[in-house]
Amino acid sequence: MAELIERMAVETDPNYGIEPAKRTIEQHLRLGIIPIDKPCGPSSHEVGAWVQRMTGAAKSGHSGTLDPQVSGVLPVALDDATKALTFMLKSDKEYIGIMRFHADVDSGLVLRLFSEYVGRIKQLPPVRSAVKRVERERSIYALELLELEGRDALFRVSCEAGTYVRKLCHDIGKRAGSGANMLELRRTRAAGFTEKQCCTLQELSDALWLWKERGDDSLLRKYVYPVESALRFRRMFIVDGAIEAVCAGAQLALPGVAKFEKGMGKGDTIMLMSLKGELVAIATALMTESEMKAGTKGLAAKTVRVVMRAGTYPRLWKKHEKIENVV
Template identity: 45%
Template sequence: MSFKIAYLLPYESTPHVYVVKSEETTDPQYGCKPQDRSLTMLIKTGIVNLDKPSGPTSHEVASWVKKVLGLEKTGHGGTLDPGVTGVLPVALGPATKVIGALLSAGKEYICVMYLHGDVEEKKIRNVLNLFTTNLYQRPPIKSSVARRLRTRRIYYTQFMEMKGRFVLFRVGCEAGTYIRKLCFDIGEALLCGAHMSELRRSRTGEFREDSLCTLQDLNDAMKLYQEERNPEYLKNLIIPMEKAVHHWKKIYIRDSAVDAIAHGASLAVAGVLYLEKTIEKDEQVAVMTQKGELVAFGVALMSSARMLKVFHGLCVSTKKVFMERGVYPHWKSTPKEIIP
């Protein structure tokens, strides 16, 4: 009997479970579901899941996307070295504010490692399993961050194939993990030495290889839109920014509370409809509309259990706003009292 082993990033092992505090229907004349946005709105609030080619830097790729789409600003979800390929989410316009949410999602890579000596496959498998843990890493000399010793989590490793001294393996890890350093450490553990030969990123949170597009795809789609006014091809290449917070704990609110949050107000308990069951005080959360639109990031001022029990006070301190003002009707009042 064979068993299929699941390789999951941390957030995938815990399903989202929501509890209802109150019920209310949403008014269809305000806002819209993320998947129903117009092309103009998608370009302002979307993310392109780009297949980064080998050669250019991540910053150069993001700049090319900005030029192709005629935007003032773009940002990418995690730097890849020039020689590394694969998943590079590029946020468009104001959506660049959401890209930091991907830091807690985890990443997955497919790596080709070259061994400096001959090693049996069984030993390689055993050593890979030993590295499925917290590791100490110091960023390499050529890096964009300070070279301080830090810990990074390896969530899983999977031996895939071996040919001669070349080893193909999959690794799921915390953002900021240096796979080149991981290969070096694996080589030390094998007592033969090793280095990274090739690397491809296959996942960044919910952004996977099955939704990738190339720079050429994006350029062709933009030309088709400009010349024939056909937006469908380009729309299919832009993903709503809400996908970047798929792994975050969420609170869904009333239509009447949305515009207050858009103006920077904190969320009152009275505005909550349903929420993640496991939210703890001081935890970061995403505030959402009933249509699934991202309104803001905030910090919970109380746990889910307390939000369900009380009926007055503020429950989320707003930190970063994404919803434009005026999309939803103006609020009638903003509660001031904070329940400790």
């Protein structure tokens, strides 16, 4: 856990809000992320729709679309948690796949080519893609050869969001002089979730049955993660009196900051948290760490996306006051 820098000692009112771990199962679902082990066959949108229908959620969304024939980690957000999806999509991804070369290759050549593709690379999206076909840069953080059997290479790749692994295989095959295509692919990490944290659709169905028919929500709580756990930004904890104004879209003034994580920089994307550990909003830091430590006034953060529902904490400003000046 990152070190916290305290600006002032302040308590939170137990009559408002609730610690994420103490939410009712209904609240937990409304602010929940379910990492599904997507099977081969259905589209990511179909899986998300099934989860929404099974849980009874009003809406759902998923972080990072997988092709129908690709399996693995597919985080599905429910109801209010969908507000954080844009920021979850930016997380790095990890895959394990099989690449088939179109001629015999030796491990030395494959290892050399893999090493050449670690770092910044340029990619032209495939013809069948949901984005405009213009060349763009992406980062490959690691590309590891796990096994080479004949013309088939088992590999693991850690990459920036938006990387086309199928295109990566094609480009490596082209450099090898033989050509290559991707045979199989499985995503093993997305939005901070690993495949060990995933549940299958059948396991989710069983957990929902236990809750609805037996009143036992223990298994469901194991499969549903709070939205707070899916984001990897530094945290700024704000006083109770500032929360409702932030929920109304106000910028956060420095007097509303109780403590913040060390290493926070001006311009960073951050999480505005209640003192109970609830995600209030995603914001942009407007001050450096030293300015927040020594300052007494000024704007500390600009609200970008509100996640918490309005009315969770009391409104402490009068109707005639401008919201942006009361935090």
